[in-house]
Amino acid sequence: MKIDIITLFPQMLDSFFNSSIIKRAIDKNLVSVNFINPREFATDKHNTTDDRPFGGGPGMIMKPEPLFLAVESIRTDKSLTILLSPSGLPFKQKDAEKIVSSNEHLIMICGHYEGVDERVIDSIVDIEFSIGDYVLTNGALASAVISDAIIRLIPGVLGAGEKGIKDESFSTGKLDYPQYTKPVKFRNMDVPEILLCGNHELINEWRRKKSIEKTIKNRPDLMSDDKKND
Template sequence: MNITVLSLFPPMFDGVFGQSILKKAQDKGAVTLQVVDIRDYADNKHKQVDDYPYGGSAGMVLKPEPMFNAVEAITKGKQPRIILMCPQGERYTQQKAEELAKEEELVFLCGHYEGYDERIREHLVTDEISIGDFVLTGGELGAMTVIDSVVRLLPGVLGQEASHVHDSFSTGLLEHPHYTRPADFRGMKVPDILLSGHHAKIEQWRDEQSLKRTYERRPDLLVDYPLTKEQSAFLQTLQREKLDS
């Protein structure tokens, strides 16, 4: 996969792209990451990329010329997904990450200031993504989040191919609890079932704990979730216990 980020502050990505899974993914050849300075494509001697909005308003707006020039130069002969990081965009989910992980080329547009010239939104981008119902200073932090979540899904990136399969949201439920050694830490003990060696019962416990955690923390995820007969029975037990408590 090739990922290009258009930003007014490229150095923000140095630490993120040079560490942990993203660095390993590049070392393995699973992804190439580059950050392009939008100012390099400004068509004026002062490299100005923003201007006052027509009609009057607070703040500055990113001009269309630099962004169009940059995208056209970068995508020449290609048809990548062009993603605008924007609080008005589609709420980002694990399912969107899995969708984007199937692409070969991604371009992220990171704005600053008050916003973008609307022509960028209407005629340049294929996707608008928001990482939550809040406003950041710019799109860089959102782009880092999306890129990290996508790259870790690429084949060969994680040490074990199954590592991401049971991640929260990948199955539609929150992930079950994890424990490691020591089995007894200051009197806080690992559940006996995990030490039993009975793999079928361990999987059942994990499934139940995943369902329980989702019911307690994110019940909205269960509204359209296709419960099995066993999961439905366990959920009814949880509901009865809540009513009795």
């Protein structure tokens, strides 16, 4: 997979893409990530990428010309162009799964200031995604969040950890069950005895129950009525 991120702040993403599992995925050529600065596509001598909103109001809006030219310089028939935006569709695990299985090339446009000229959304954006109900200063962190959720699902990226993907929060429709590691006793808190019994049927049943309890407590919106009665 190839990911092109159009951002005024590529330096915000350097350490993220140069760390841990994401760096290894890039080093193993399982994904390639490029940054494109819309300033390079500005059409005036000051490399302007923003201007005041028509109709008045505070702040600045990203101009259409540099964003159109940046996207047109990389887009192919196989590209999916995403705009990061607080007013986009909520980005979900199922979106990450769908993108990994159907898209070879992602273009992510990061907004800044008050956002982007609406003609960008109308003409060159396939889908707008929000990473949550809050407003960030620009789209760079949102592009990193979405890249991470996608890249870890690319076959080969997690190695042995891949087996666990299907049991993770959201993939099952519920939240993950509680996990413990050594020591068995820590500051008077014990690991639940059932996890030490060696009976995998009983352990799986306990995990299923705990997963439902946690989902009802923290994310009741994820639970359909039939899952609550499980």
